[in-house]
Structures are given as structure tokens and as C-alpha cells.
Amino acid sequence: xxxLLNFIIKYSTWFVFTFxxxxxCILLVKSSDNHFSLYMSSANAIGGAIYRTSSQVTDYFGLLxxxxxxxxxxxxxxxxxxxxxxxxxxxxVLVQDSSADAxxxxxxxxxxxxxxxxxxxxxxxxxxxxxxxxxxxxxxxVVDQSGVVGIVDATGKNTSRVISLLNQNQHFSAKIKNTPxxxxxxxxxxxxxIAFLEEVPRHAKFHIGDTIVTxxxxxxxxxGIDFGTVMGTVKTSDDTFLVLKIRLASNFKTLGTVRIIKxxxxxxxxxxxxxxxxx
Numbered sequence: 138x139x140x141l142l143n144f145i146i147k148y149s150t151w152f153v154f155t156f157x158x159x160x161x162c163i164l165l166v167k168s169s170d171n172h173f174s175l176y177m178s179s180a181n182a183i184g185g186a187i188y189r190t191s192s193q194v195t196d197y198f199g200l201l202x203x204x205x206x207x208x209x210x211x212x213x214x215x216x217x218x219x220x221x222x223x224x225x226x227x228x229x230v231l232v233q234d235s236s237a238d239a240x241x242x243x244x245x246x247x248x249x250x251x252x253x254x255x256x257x258x259x260x261x262x263x264x265x266x267x268x269x270x271x272x273x274x275x276x277x278x279v280v281d282q283s284g285v286v287g288i289v290d291a292t293g294k295n296t297s298r299v300i301s302l303l304n305q306n307q308h309f310s311a312k313i314k315n316t317p318x319x320x321x322x323x324x325x326x327x328x329x330x331i332a333f334l335e336e337v338p339r340h341a342k343f344h345i346g347d348t349i350v351t352x353x354x355x356x357x358x359x360x361g362i363d364f365g366t367v368m369g370t371v372k373t374s375d376d377t378f379l380v381l382k383i384r385l386a387s388n389f390k391t392l393g394t395v396r397i398i399k400x401x402x403x404x405x406x407x408x409x410x411x412x413x414x415x416x
Contacts, residue, residue, distance in 0.1 A: 204394070211282060211396075244359055245399040247271050249279075252296070256389050259326045261301040263287065265395060268295045276357060276407075278398040284363035284386035285309065285351060286395060297397075302364075303329050303389055310355055311364050313341065314348040322349065322364055322383065329389045332364070333371065334381040341379060343367055349383050356403040 145152070249265040267273050269292050277289040279299050287299040288307065300307050303324050311322040311334055318341035320334040334349055347367045353360025363386045371380040400406075 243401050245401070247273060247397040247399060249273075249297075249395050249397060251392050251395060254389070254392050255301070256303055256329045259305045261303040262290065263299050263301055263392065265297050265299060265397070266295065267397060268293045268297050270294050272399060273297050273397050276403070277400075278358040278362075279395050280358075280362055280398065281387050281392060281395045283388070284365065285358060286387050286389070286392060288357055289397060299395075301389065302332065302385070302387075309358075309364070310352040311349050312352045313337075313343050313367070314350045314361070316342065318343070319352050319354070320378075320381070330385050331368075332383045332385055334367075334383055335378065337379040337381055339377060339379055343381070345369060349381075356400050356406045358398060359400075 247267055249267040249271075251263050252266050253264040255261045255263065265273075265279070273289060273292055275289050275292060278285065279287045279289060285302060287301045287304075289297050290300045291298045302309065305324060305326050307323070309322040310319065312319040313334075318337055320337040322332055322334050324332045345367055349364040349367065351358040351360055351362045351364070365383040365385040368382040368384050371382055373380050
């Protein structure tokens with residue numbers, strides 16, 4: 138209490154000055170209609186600016202929730218697309234073999250947010266906020282709204298580490314869309330928007346702007362998910378294969394929301410690969 142009184146006494150001159158200024162302003166505004174009108178206009182302008190700023194802040198946080206709902210809707214739609222593709226391929230088999238067992242729900246998605254990301258190193262990883270408690274396991278493919286971004290490498294209960302597509306040690310089976318020409322897509326540690334499709338047969342037919350997609354030759358990704366588009370060829374001394382320069386579809390600098398692909402047949406298909414090892 139004593140400190141408060143000392144403070145008031147010490148700065149009493151300023152308090153008195155401020156009081157008189159406020160009284161003067163009030164009397165000035167009330168003494169003239171022009172002054173009152175000017176005051177109201179200024180107050181409305183300042184109040185409007187404050188309300189606009191407040192509204193923008195509120196809208197921003199509201200957009201986060203809207204974006205999350207949109208991502209969940211996209212995940213459901215993409216899940217339906219994947220399963221429809223699978224059903225179409227199964228129906229083709231059923232035409233030839235009526236005893237085939239159709240599986241209508243092979244693929245599923247788990248939505249996740251990126252909580253840590255790197256694009257500056259030769260072997261980049263990023264972390265997502267989903268783990269084993271969400272059904273995420275090593276080896277699952279990860280995509281964003283534009284295309285492939287990585288493969289789950291290690292999992293905890295609530296988080297997982299993903300090998301980024303921007304990792305020199307990671308190769309992806311890819312092909313030129315609507316063709317049988319398959320190659321190995323890799324990143325060379327330079328531009329985070331550029332990758333290269335290697336081991337493409339010399340006789341492969343393609344055009345600038347053609348889409349590069351997953352080949353479907355693994356249980357990590359279904360066939361047909363985008364990697365990017367063809368920019369051109371790269372000179373090489375190899376007379377057998379071409380190397381295509383690819384503009385990646387995903388922007389790794391702004392990677393925020395992703396989805397993990399769950400394949401219900403992954404464990405079964407992977408186990409079949411090991412049969413020959415024991416014969």
C-alpha cells in the first residue's frame with residue numbers, strides 16, 4: 138500500500154495533467170457539433186478497424202477448422218476412388234473367373250498433420266501426429282492433396298517418422314501415366330521441386346507435360362497416384378535407358394496436412410514375397 142501511495146505521489150503531476158486533458162477533450166467535443174461529429178467519425182473508424190482485425194483473427198482460426206474438415210472430406214473421397222479402382226479391377230477378373238473373391242474395402246486413409254519437416258538435407262524426413270494407436274505402421278505410403286510425399290519409416294504410439302520423397306536413399310516405383318513404361322523415381326539432393334525418373338526404356342513414348350504416377354508394383358502405394366509431370370530428358374551415357382526430369386506435384390516447403398494409405402492386403406502380400414526364401 139505504501140508503494141502505491143509513493144507511486145501516486147511521485148507521478149501526481151502526470152495524473153493531474155492527464156485528467157485535465159481528458160476534461161478538456163470532453164468539453165471541446167460537447168461544445169461544438171462539428172467537434173462532436175469529428176469525434177464520432179474518428180471513433181467509428183477506429184472501432185471499425187478494431188472489429189475488422191478481430192474478425193480477421195477469428196476467421197483465420199475458423200479457417201483452420203474448415204481446412205481440417207475439407208481434408209477429412211478429401212480423404213474419404215480419395216478412399217472411395219481407390220476402392221472403386223480396386224473394384225473395377227476385380228470385376229475384370231470376375232468376368233474371367235466367377236469364383237474370384239471381391240474385396241470392396243482394400244484401401245483406407247488416416248489423416249495426419251506434419252509437426253516437423255526438413256527439406257535442406259540430402260536425406261530428409263518429416264514427423265506426423267499419428268502412430269500405432271491410429272493403425273499406422275512402417276512401410277505405409279504417405280500422400281498429400283497433390284501426390285506422393287513419402288513412406289512411413291518408424292512409428293511411436295502417437296507419432297511417426299516419414300522418409301520424405303526428398304531423400305537420396307529412397308526410390309519409388311513410378312511409370313508414365315497410361316503407358317507400361319516403368320522406372321525408378323529418385324531425388325538428387327538439389328531442388329526440392331525436381332526429381333528424376335531413371336531406368337526408363339529408350340523406346341518409351343512420352344511428351345512434355347505427361348503425368349508420372351505410382352506403378353502399383355508394391356503394397357506401399359496403389360497404382361495411379363501422382364508424382365509430378367515430365368519436364369524433359371537428361372543427357373546420359375547409357376544407351377539402354379532414359380532419365381526424365383520431373384516437376385513434383387507436391388510443395389514440400391509448405392507441407393502441412395497429409396494422409397497415410399492403409400492396405401488391408403499389405404501383410405498378406407508381403408508375406409508371399411518371403412515364400413521362395415525358404416524353399
